[in-house]
Amino acid sequence: xxxxxxxxxxxxxxxxxxxxxxxxxxxxxxxxxxxxxxxxxxxxxxxxxxxxxxxxxxxxxxxxxxxxxxxxxxxxxxxxxxxxxxxxxxxxxxxxxxxxxxxxxxxxxxxxxxxxxxxxxxxxxxxxxxxxxxxxxxxxxxxxxxxxxxxxxxxxxxxxxxxxxxxxxxxxxxxxxxxxxxxxxxxxxxxxxxxxxxxxxxxxxxxxxxxxxxxxxxxxxxxxxxxxxxxxxxxxxxxxxxxxxxxxxxxxxxxxxxxxxxxxxxxxxxxxxxxxxxxxxxxxxxxxxxxxxxxxxxxxxxxxxxxxxxxxxxxxxxxxxxxxxxxxxxxxxxxxxxxxxxxxxxxxxxxxxxxxxxxxxxxxxxxxxxxxxxxxxxxxxxxxxxxxxxxxxxxxxxxxxxxxxxxxxxxxxxxxxxxxxxxxxxxxxxxxxxxxxxxxxxxxxxxxxxxxxxxxxxxxxxxxxxxxxxxxxxxxxxxxxxxxxxxxxxxxxxxxxxxxxxxxxxxxxxxxxxxxxxxxxxxxxxxxxxxxxxxxxxxxxxxxxxxxxxxxxxxxxxxxxxxxxxxxxxxxxxxxxxxxxxxxxxxxxxxxxxxx
Amino acid sequence: xxxxxxxxxxxxxxxxxxxxxxxxxxxxxxxxxxxxxxxxxxxxxxxxxxxxxxxxxxxxxxxxxxxxxxxxxxxxxxxxxxxxxxxxxxxxxxxxxxxxxxxxxxxxxxxxxxxxxxxxxxxxxxxxxxxxxxxxxxxxxxxxxxxxxxxxxxxxxxxxxxxxxxxxxxxxxxxxxxxxxxxxxxxxxxxxxxxxxxxxxxxxxxxxxxxxxxxxxxxxxxxxxxxxxxxxxxxxxxxxxxxxxxxxxxxxxxxxxxxxxxxxxxxxxxxxxxxxxxxxxxxxxxxxxxxxxxxxxxxxxxxxxxxxxxxxxxxxxxxxxxxxxxxxxxxxxxxxxxxxxxxxxxxxxxxxxxxxxxxxxxxxxxxxxxxxxxxxxx
Numbered sequence: 001x002x003x004x005x006x007x008x009x010x011x012x013x014x015x016x017x018x019x020x021x022x023x024x025x026x027x028x029x030x031x032x033x034x035x036x037x038x039x040x041x042x043x044x045x046x047x048x049x050x051x052x053x054x055x056x057x058x059x060x061x062x063x064x065x066x067x068x069x070x071x072x073x074x075x076x077x078x079x080x081x082x083x084x085x086x087x088x089x090x091x092x093x094x095x096x097x098x099x100x101x102x103x104x105x106x107x108x109x110x111x112x113x114x115x116x117x118x119x120x121x122x123x124x125x126x127x128x129x130x131x132x133x134x135x136x137x138x139x140x141x142x143x144x145x146x147x148x149x150x151x152x153x154x155x156x157x158x159x160x161x162x163x164x165x166x167x168x169x170x171x172x173x174x175x176x177x178x179x180x181x182x183x184x185x186x187x188x189x190x191x192x193x194x195x196x197x198x199x200x201x202x203x204x205x206x207x208x209x210x211x212x213x214x215x216x217x218x219x220x221x222x223x224x225x226x227x228x229x230x231x232x233x234x235x236x237x238x239x240x241x242x243x244x245x246x247x248x249x250x251x252x253x254x255x256x257x258x259x260x261x262x263x264x265x266x267x268x269x270x271x272x273x274x275x276x277x278x279x280x281x282x283x284x285x286x287x288x289x290x291x292x293x294x295x296x297x298x299x300x301x302x303x304x305x306x307x308x309x310x311x312x313x314x315x316x317x318x319x320x321x322x323x324x325x326x327x328x329x330x331x332x333x334x335x336x337x338x339x340x341x342x343x344x345x346x347x348x349x350x351x352x353x354x355x356x357x358x359x360x361x362x363x364x365x366x367x368x369x370x371x372x373x374x375x376x377x378x379x380x381x382x383x384x385x386x387x388x389x390x391x392x393x394x395x396x397x398x399x400x401x402x403x404x405x406x407x408x409x410x411x412x413x414x415x416x417x418x419x420x421x422x423x424x425x426x427x428x429x430x431x432x433x434x435x436x437x438x439x440x441x442x443x444x445x446x447x448x449x450x451x452x453x454x455x456x457x458x459x460x461x462x463x464x465x466x467x468x469x470x471x472x473x474x475x476x477x478x479x480x481x482x483x484x485x486x487x488x489x490x491x492x493x494x495x496x497x498x499x500x501x502x503x504x505x506x507x508x509x510x511x512x513x514x515x516x517x518x519x520x521x522x523x524x525x526x527x528x529x530x531x532x533x534x535x536x537x538x539x540x541x542x543x544x545x546x547x548x549x550x551x552x553x554x555x556x557x558x559x560x561x562x563x564x565x566x567x568x569x570x571x572x573x574x575x576x577x578x579x580x581x582x583x584x585x586x587x588x589x590x591x592x593x594x595x596x
Numbered sequence: 597x598x599x600x601x602x603x604x605x606x607x608x609x610x611x612x613x614x615x616x617x618x619x620x621x622x623x624x625x626x627x628x629x630x631x632x633x634x635x636x637x638x639x640x641x642x643x644x645x646x647x648x649x650x651x652x653x654x655x656x657x658x659x660x661x662x663x664x665x666x667x668x669x670x671x672x673x674x675x676x677x678x679x680x681x682x683x684x685x686x687x688x689x690x691x692x693x694x695x696x697x698x699x700x701x702x703x704x705x706x707x708x709x710x711x712x713x714x715x716x717x718x719x720x721x722x723x724x725x726x727x728x729x730x731x732x733x734x735x736x737x738x739x740x741x742x743x744x745x746x747x748x749x750x751x752x753x754x755x756x757x758x759x760x761x762x763x764x765x766x767x768x769x770x771x772x773x774x775x776x777x778x779x780x781x782x783x784x785x786x787x788x789x790x791x792x793x794x795x796x797x798x799x800x801x802x803x804x805x806x807x808x809x810x811x812x813x814x815x816x817x818x819x820x821x822x823x824x825x826x827x828x829x830x831x832x833x834x835x836x837x838x839x840x841x842x843x844x845x846x847x848x849x850x851x852x853x854x855x856x857x858x859x860x861x862x863x864x865x866x867x868x869x870x871x872x873x874x875x876x877x878x879x880x881x882x883x884x885x886x887x888x889x890x891x892x893x894x895x896x897x898x899x900x901x902x903x904x905x906x907x908x909x910x911x912x913x914x915x916x917x918x919x920x921x922x923x924x925x926x927x928x929x930x931x932x933x934x935x936x937x938x939x940x941x942x943x944x945x946x947x948x949x950x951x952x953x954x955x956x957x958x959x960x961x962x963x964x965x966x967x968x969x970x971x972x973x974x
Contacts, residue, residue: 051682054690078725082732097725098654104724386685389664400855400868407854411847418843455791458855458871462795465848465879466802469840472847473806476840498813505754506805512750513743513798520739525732528791529739532798 017549024545028432031439043438044108044445046092046453046527051389052108055117057380059101069101069378077378078103084369092451092527103380106388108451117382126283126371128314129276130321131330131342132260133237136272230260233275237262242271263332265339274339276332280317285310289371291364294356300364301356304371311352319348335367400454404461411464419475421560425550426471433467433542437535453524456531463535466510470543474499474551488561492551503543510536613835617827620892627769627889634776641779646678646786646870647694647726649733653701654724655708659687662712667691674707675700678784692724694784736790740797747801755808762893763804766885770800774878781873788871796878803844804886810837811891818907825908830895834887845883852876 035041044050059069059077078095085093085105094106242264263274287307294301306314321329322345332342333355341355359367415423437460444450477499481491514533518526554560616623655671664681671679671691680692689712693704701721709716744764751760774793778785811833818829834841855872898904 054684074725075730094727096651096727099722099724102722106727388685388690389683399858403854403856403858403868404851405854406858407851410850410854414843414846414850454868455788455871458788458852458868458875459791459795461851461855462799462848462875462879464851465844466799468847469802469806469844472840472843476837476843480836502806502809505809506802509747509750509801509805510798512747513794513801516743516746517736517739517794520742521732521735524787524791525736525739525794528794532795536798 017552020545021549021553024432024541024549027545028436028439031436031443035439035442038443038446040442040445043441043452044450045390046451046456047094047106047108047388047390048092048453049390049457050109051387052106053385054388055105055107055385056098056383057103057105058383059103059378059380061378071100073378074101074103077380081105086526092453092524102383117385126286127279127334128281128317129261129263129279129332129334130317131274131328131332132277133275134272134330134342135237135274136270233260233262237273237275240264240273242273263334263337263339265332265342272339274332274342276334276339279334280331281306281310281313283371285313286371289368291359291361291368294354297356299356300359300361301354302359302364302367302371303352303354305352314353315348318345321345322347400457404457407461408464411468415468422475425547425554426468426475428550429471429542429547430464430467432546433535433538436538436542437463440534440538450530451527452531453527455524455528459528459531460535463532463539466507466535467539467542470499470503470507470539471547473502474543474547478551488555492555496548500544500548503540507536507540613831614838615831616834616887617831617892617895620888620896623888623892627885631769631772631776634773634779637776637780641782643775643779644782644784645694646784646789647680647692647724648787649726649785650694651723651725652677652692652694653704654722655689655691655693655705656684656720656722657689657691657708657712657714658718660689660712660714662689664689667712670708670711671704674711675704678786733790736794740794743797751805751808755812758897759808759811759890759894762890762897763801763808765893766804766882766890767797767800769885769889770796770878770881773881774874777877778874783870783873786870789874792871792874793878795875796882799848799879800882800885803841803882804890806844807834807837807841807886807891808894810834811894819903822907822910822914825911826898826904827895830891830898834891838887841883841887845879848879848883849876852879 059074061069074097078097081103082093082095085095085107092108094104096104098104240262258278260275260277263276265272265274285306287305287310289302289304291300292303293299317331321331323329330342330344332339334340355367412423412427415426419426441450441452474495477495478488478491481495482488484491486494511533514529514536517529518533521529664683667689668679668681668691671681671693675693677694682690684690691708701723705719705721706716708714709719712719744767748757748760748764751757751763771793774796778789783789811830814833814836815826815829818824818826824832852872852875855868856876899908
């Protein structure tokens with residue numbers, strides 16, 4: 001779709017109309033067949049037309065942030081939830097606040113509401129923390145006690161996670177502690193980046209090295225051994241039972257990014273427990289995250305791009321870690337208090353990282369969504385989940401459809417009165433376009449969660465005008481050619497390049513509007529832009545691959561080429577000049593001495 | 597039909613035509629007036645933003661047998677605003693009403709409890725935030741800005757910068773009028789309205805581009821001849837695409853008119869009204885501005901170009917010379933008039949077409965300058 005195009009058939013040769021037409025019909029049948037095959041016979045309707053599920057979430061402050069439930073945070077949360085549930089922009093979910101600490105999420109009927117509920121409430125607090133100590137998750141399977149107090153950690157790092165960067169020297173960040181055993185490999189999850197990939201494998205080679213690591217407490221962190229917090233952490237670590245779900249749940253709630261913490265992580269079905277240093281890089285440092293398939297392993301992974309600041313921090317931490325001995329050279333990727341992977345680092349890395357784990361396509365995509373759109377500033381509890389009926393009621397849709405049908409009938413009457421036989425082509429083309437739009441919208445329902453709301457229905461009704469315009473432009477060009485004294489067949493072919501140019505140029509503008517709005521905006525505007533773009537593309541498709549070939553074919557029939565009074569192409573009625581008259585076409589033509 | 601086909605042919609040959617460019621000052625003035633009225637309406641009355649933008653009050657009722665539409669009527673009467681009513685899974689109703697302060701909310705709550713026959717303490721009232729957050733609105737504005745820049749660049753490349761400027765002015769004209777009508781009519785602005793407005797954005801430009809395309813084709817090699825000035829060519833372009841413009845406008849407007857007058861008016865569907873009004877006004881304004889504003893503006897801008905000005909001089913000189921030779925040209929000397937040969941039978945009319953219709957123009961300048969162009973029969 002671009003500016004005036006020099007078409008292949010500039011001269012207007014008839015081409016192979018039959019073949020084009022058959023291809024078009026096959027495509028159409030395939031679409032409709034796909035619709036029946038998928039068992040989806042109606043488009044998914046938006047919440048305003050079909051109702052859906054409404055979820056009420058109650059905000060809770062994160063630990064240590066007593067005043068977190070405020071207007072700003074609530075609005076941020078609304079924005080984040082909005083983007084999460086409308087990941088592709090066409091799902092038509094609605095998010096709003098209610099009272100001071102509730103958020104209502106409305107999801108249209110037919111959406112996977114289980115998945116939506118998970119996405120909506122998920123806090124997704126992502127942190128990269130250095131591993132200080134590692135142990136098997138079940139305390140009964142006892143092991144030597146790790147000591148190597150996580151040094152500075154708790155004590156002298158009041159700062160929240162990120163800050164670290166290169167001043168590592170005096171930061172608690174330096175993973176000072178020792179790794180505990182854990183013979184198991186940390187294969188479960190690895191964050192790798194490019195060059196890291198190769199060596200990410202069996203990290204904790206250090207495995208059965210008992211507790212006190214060889215390089216505890218580096219330089220600065222002359223770990224005040226008496227630090228009560230640290231000792232408590234140790235004690236807790238010993239007591240921690242990662243196989244106990246409740247114990248795990250409690251962990252996530254108490255973790256502060258700026259302090260060392262305990263965490264659990266599942267690795268090949270075996271739970272492991274960790275003491276982790278303060279967070280070095282957080283979810284806010286992630287610019288974008290996407291689910292992809294790892295080419296080598298064929299597994300789903302989540303790939304992250306860091307922001308500028310994030311990649312500096314990531315570089316700093318990996319450069320530090322890479323100089324550590326085996327157990328402490330791991331960093332844990334902690335999501336909502338749980339270690340999803342703990343890769344080891346051997347080189348300084350930056351820019352991007354991958355999270356691998358036992359992801360399915362869906363869980364990888366969910367995580368990607370959640371990471372891209374940021375961490376909720378609050379934690380939420382699901383208060384109620386209930387169904388709601390359509391906000392617009394059935395009678396609105398009915399009234400709209402009746403009115404639309406009457407309007408369409410008027411359009412058809414108008415076209416028949418004006419274009420007579422030609423109107424048939426216009427109406428059939430409109431029908432073809434309607435069938436394709438309907439089928440595609442229906443298929444996109446389960447495909448990408450596309451939901452049709454009332455504004456979109458109205459937009460589609462306006463699209464009738466834009467689509468019909470393409471035929472009208474073409475018909476008028478044909479009639480102009482006939483007025484020049486041409487017979488129908490050459491007129492149809494000569495009119496086409498000029499009509500085609502007009503159609504492409506003007507549809508391009510519409511498409512540009514749709515594309516820009518779709519890329520830039522969110523929520524309902526995005527859904528609208530999608531509908532506009534779809535109908536515009538279909539307009540071009542129908543005119544090129546249906547209307548034009550049909551016109552070419554019909555020009556061969558007697559009814560049309562004979563110029564009967566009902567064909568709409570009667571040269572006499574059109575006021576055609578006798579063939580020998582000089583062409584006085586465009587006004588610019590300097591040739592004509594005197595008009596008419 | 598025969599007469600109409602004939603008219604089409606005569607329009608095409610330039611035998612008849614309405615002098616759009618020549619009478620542009622009148623149409624400019626009209627547009628400026630409408631735009632001022634729209635802006636004044638906007639300034640004085642402001643827009644009535646719906647609950648989706650402003651938030652409001654939400655009332656939750658216990659299980660009730662009252663129908664959604666009855667509750668909606670009650671809520672709208674009690675509050676004087678559009679209400680959104682949904683039935684909840686537990687049989688209760690959720691009623692949302694825009695823009696209420698606490699005192700008003702109490703009153704509405706009391707009124708609702710009376711109307712719905714539910715004890716007041718069982719109706720749970722709360723404030724609800726906008727579901728169409730600032731974020732969506734801001735991004736929509738950003739998108740609009742980016743689109744306008746891109747479309748100007750595109751039109752400047754595909755056509756020329758003058759057309760890009762004229763198209764942009766026409767677009768802003770259409771949007772202003774539509775928004776102004778909302779302020780004046782007092783309809784609530786809902787997400788549907790905004791989406792209607794964005795639809796117009798696409799349509800208005802689309803329509804303008806179709807007319808410009810014909811203008812571009814008509815004005816190819818214009819400096820190589822001396823018969824017509826640019827303004828005349830522009831006028832002829834409008835006239836030759838006039839039939840298309842009318843047909844397209846009718847086809848686009850009929851279904852929307854159905855939605856607005858039948859769906860909204862007779863069947864009384866609230867949200868449909870909001871959307872279809874913006875569509876109706878916008879589509880009509882879009883069709884009008886392509887013909888009466890955008891193209892004459894291009895002609896105005898073009899006539900300032902030295903080569904086009906020189907052309908005009910040459911054309912005038914030639915006409916004078918011809919007149920001196922007694923060849924009786926019936927061209928007016930002001931840019932815009934057409935050579936024409938108005939027949940008597942094109943005085944047909946059908947008043948229901950938007951202003952794009954044409955009828956035979958006056959033979960000389962100013963014959964019926966103020967005449968509204970009437971439509972023609974179909």
